[in-house]
Amino acid sequence: MSIIYFLIGCSILLALGFLCAFFWAQRKGQHDDLYTPSVRILLDDDTSGEAEK
Amino acid sequence: MLVNTTTKSTCYHCGQDCEETTYQFDEKEFCCVGCRGVYQVLSQSGLCNYYNYNEHPGANRARTDKRFEYLDEPRIISDLVDFTDGGITIVTFYIPYIHCSSCIWLLEQLHRLNPAIYYSRIDFLKKQVNIRFDNSKITLRQVVELLFDIGYEPHINLQDVVKKQSAGQKDNLVRKIAVAGFCFGNVMLLSFPEYLGLSGQEESFRQFFGWLNIVFSLPVAFYSGTEYFTSAYHNLKNKVLNIDFPLALGIAVLFIRTVAEILTHSGPGFADTLCGLVFFLLVGKFVQRKTYYHISFERDYRSFFPVAVQVISDEGEKPLPLSDLKVGQRIRIRNNEIIPADAILLKGNAMIDFSFVTGESAPVNKTLGEIIYAGGRQMGEALEMEIVKPVSQSYLTQLWNNEAFTRQQDNRMQTFNERVSKHFTIVLLVIAFGSLFFWLPFDWQRGLSAFTAVLIVACPCALALSTPFTMSAALSVFDRNFFYLKNTAVVEQLARINTLVFDKTGTITNNNNKVLTDHTTLSATQRQLVQSVCINSGHPLSRQICAYLGAGTVLPVSAYNEVPGKGIRAVIGDHLVAIGSSEFVVDGGYELGNTTMVHVTIDDFYCGYYSFNHQYREGLQDVAALSPDYNLYLLSGDQDHERRELLPYFNNTNMLFRQSPQQKLDFIKELQSRGKKVSMLGDGLNDAGALKQSDLGIAITDNVNNFSPGSDAILDGRSLKSFPRFLKFAKDTVKVIHISFFISLTYNLIGLSFAVTGKLSPLTAAILMPLSTATIISFTSIATHVAAKKRQLL
Numbered sequence: 001m002s003i004i005y006f007l008i009g010c011s012i013l014l015a016l017g018f019l020c021a022f023f024w025a026q027r028k029g030q031h032d033d034l035y036t037p038s039v040r041i042l043l044d045d046d047t048s049g050e051a052e053k
Numbered sequence: 054m055l056v057n058t059t060t061k062s063t064c065y066h067c068g069q070d071c072e073e074t075t076y077q078f079d080e081k082e083f084c085c086v087g088c089r090g091v092y093q094v095l096s097q098s099g100l101c102n103y104y105n106y107n108e109h110p111g112a113n114r115a116r117t118d119k120r121f122e123y124l125d126e127p128r129i130i131s132d133l134v135d136f137t138d139g140g141i142t143i144v145t146f147y148i149p150y151i152h153c154s155s156c157i158w159l160l161e162q163l164h165r166l167n168p169a170i171y172y173s174r175i176d177f178l179k180k181q182v183n184i185r186f187d188n189s190k191i192t193l194r195q196v197v198e199l200l201f202d203i204g205y206e207p208h209i210n211l212q213d214v215v216k217k218q219s220a221g222q223k224d225n226l227v228r229k230i231a232v233a234g235f236c237f238g239n240v241m242l243l244s245f246p247e248y249l250g251l252s253g254q255e256e257s258f259r260q261f262f263g264w265l266n267i268v269f270s271l272p273v274a275f276y277s278g279t280e281y282f283t284s285a286y287h288n289l290k291n292k293v294l295n296i297d298f299p300l301a302l303g304i305a306v307l308f309i310r311t312v313a314e315i316l317t318h319s320g321p322g323f324a325d326t327l328c329g330l331v332f333f334l335l336v337g338k339f340v341q342r343k344t345y346y347h348i349s350f351e352r353d354y355r356s357f358f359p360v361a362v363q364v365i366s367d368e369g370e371k372p373l374p375l376s377d378l379k380v381g382q383r384i385r386i387r388n389n390e391i392i393p394a395d396a397i398l399l400k401g402n403a404m405i406d407f408s409f410v411t412g413e414s415a416p417v418n419k420t421l422g423e424i425i426y427a428g429g430r431q432m433g434e435a436l437e438m439e440i441v442k443p444v445s446q447s448y449l450t451q452l453w454n455n456e457a458f459t460r461q462q463d464n465r466m467q468t469f470n471e472r473v474s475k476h477f478t479i480v481l482l483v484i485a486f487g488s489l490f491f492w493l494p495f496d497w498q499r500g501l502s503a504f505t506a507v508l509i510v511a512c513p514c515a516l517a518l519s520t521p522f523t524m525s526a527a528l529s530v531f532d533r534n535f536f537y538l539k540n541t542a543v544v545e546q547l548a549r550i551n552t553l554v555f556d557k558t559g560t561i562t563n564n565n566n567k568v569l570t571d572h573t574t575l576s577a578t579q580r581q582l583v584q585s586v587c588i589n590s591g592h593p594l595s596r597q598i599c600a601y602l603g604a605g606t607v608l609p610v611s612a613y614n615e616v617p618g619k620g621i622r623a624v625i626g627d628h629l630v631a632i633g634s635s636e637f638v639v640d641g642g643y644e645l646g647n648t649t650m651v652h653v654t655i656d657d658f659y660c661g662y663y664s665f666n667h668q669y670r671e672g673l674q675d676v677a678a679l680s681p682d683y684n685l686y687l688l689s690g691d692q693d694h695e696r697r698e699l700l701p702y703f704n705n706t707n708m709l710f711r712q713s714p715q716q717k718l719d720f721i722k723e724l725q726s727r728g729k730k731v732s733m734l735g736d737g738l739n740d741a742g743a744l745k746q747s748d749l750g751i752a753i754t755d756n757v758n759n760f761s762p763g764s765d766a767i768l769d770g771r772s773l774k775s776f777p778r779f780l781k782f783a784k785d786t787v788k789v790i791h792i793s794f795f796i797s798l799t800y801n802l803i804g805l806s807f808a809v810t811g812k813l814s815p816l817t818a819a820i821l822m823p824l825s826t827a828t829i830i831s832f833t834s835i836a837t838h839v840a841a842k843k844r845q846l847l
Contacts, residue, residue, distance in 0.1 A: 005261065012239065012265075019235050026227060036157060036177040043106070043158045 068109025110155035123361030123372035124194035142188040146207035233277040236269040237328035247321040263315035266324035296474035303512030341521035395447040401436035405429035503811035510804030515797030515829040526837035527786040535769030547783035556735035557689035562667040573661035672774020677702035718742035785840035800825035
């Protein structure tokens, strides 16, 4: 059963990884604006072609 | 009535009706040159997709005379930009007009309008755009002018410049919640085996889990929970007992007992309760923190005044930041610019619109040599003026030196939470020490465990959560009804108010709507003449007469002369038409004096007049019905000619007219000294002092992005009719809080019955704490929702 020590160690390390990822996202400002991207994704790229020179 | 011969078309850009001449381009119709100009700019760059996402996404561009010279001043530039070096400048602008997906699309395509702009990104909720551009190819001023050309004028004011320097500090709340939640989850998992029972041979696991639990509790107690300790310490120093003290005590006891139990192998400890407690408390704090991105409650005169003003000196004109203005300098004020400081008029025909200061919308004529107070807006030709007082000491801004603005705003009213927690803490400590001394003679260990158990069980987690959750639910209900409160404490103040003081103009009257009454004796052809004259004028009253007369055939005007603030003389065919004030139209005519009147003469024959009365906002009736439960007062800076119309709504003795801003403030003070809880409702800079002085200042505005004076709450004018219901709902929410206090006290009593015997198992604590929390949160949310339904606010 001593494998449990190892497994719990692994799971905590993994969880810590996620926690660090969250901090990183927070510091990069990924949670600053939660609305605009939802609109932005609905806007099409220009297909008229007149702009692309 | 005449038959409509011109069909109304709507402007392709902004969607307004094209009143008279339409401007055509690309077979599309526009209401003004400005709108057409924007379309031309966009179509040249192939950005017409802008019009595909939404119907008429543009802002009306009737005014196109803005000046941005001041943006060439290095000092102002350095105040505005976020970052700049040799090649790149980054700047963030607040653009009030951002309102739809077209705006996002267009403003993120700026690089196609000008390649020197590298990148622009929108934050829709904050209505901000962040622009990065090459400052060697394009200046800040050109960027702003480009934005202005496409119809998105950034809102640049002194306060933004100031705000940059005192950027808000963050307390890492989200990070603390993340840490607490992370530890909470892991600790619960590690506590499970203990609760389910471990056999003797798994003793080593018990040790291992225990140590891990301690490790996970460390960051929770010493990082996430620190603010409770510091806050409790500060409050003790100031001899205040608030809810943070029992919370901090609970956290400390939980942690110490957990460590002690695990080290002495006497039990599993309370690590999961500790982590859960801190996690829920922080979530409560987070919920309470509501942010209105685009509404500012802290505005003062600085956000109303321009950033810079043109100063005339021997070297010529140059823009100067307002803070550098000195007495004796000569300034130039152009059409539609605001006078920033009290100044003497030296040159030019001054027609000053003081609507913002006094609420009077008709422009006032000033003669040379007169002192003009700051805050007026010049309508007409450019003026030259000499400053007689610095900006900070001008008539209007003096208000801000009043003590009302410098005193602490926090200690206005004690919230229910604060009052209860004081008693709660005392009772809690009495019970805890009581059980300690009760057991001491028999069994000191049991006494100690009873003492700590009481502190753990009675830890007022649910108490601390009931207020934030109820209030934030209430806030979002108000929010939905266009009533924006600064913070959650305001709801309780709203429930306690018993006196309402109203400003008149702009608060209970509708600013942009006057009721036109027709007192003319005009034939159909004469109406057509009046219509044809008025259609040439941009004055709001002419516009309204046009709208009233409806669209008819417009006759060509051969001579046209408009005297600002006086009236219009025009020749149509062989008729001479004069429209305007009595002295302009009728020699030595008469004025009733209580309404705005526009007289009409045709060929020197008097044909009567149109009168314009203020229209009261919808819902004044409902507000007036609040009496006698509430004392209603009216304070107005105007003359008392509307006294009679207002009698149905207010007691005659409760109406005070001709009040200066200072008098308004003093009146509120006087009411407060008689023990009244006063709420002031106002809309202008002239009410700012009274708003600040009152227990609850509510600014009324027709557009929350416009200026509103600093206040505790901002009410959209459309919602005045709901105001009585808001008051009732605020009382309901306070009731909900009271009931939830009782619920959490019941839980506490159940827990205490376990605790005082010293037989509290960690499992009981682990079940009781989340259970009470969940009950409180669901109860408050549901009860608030029901109350809002009852008051028809949802």
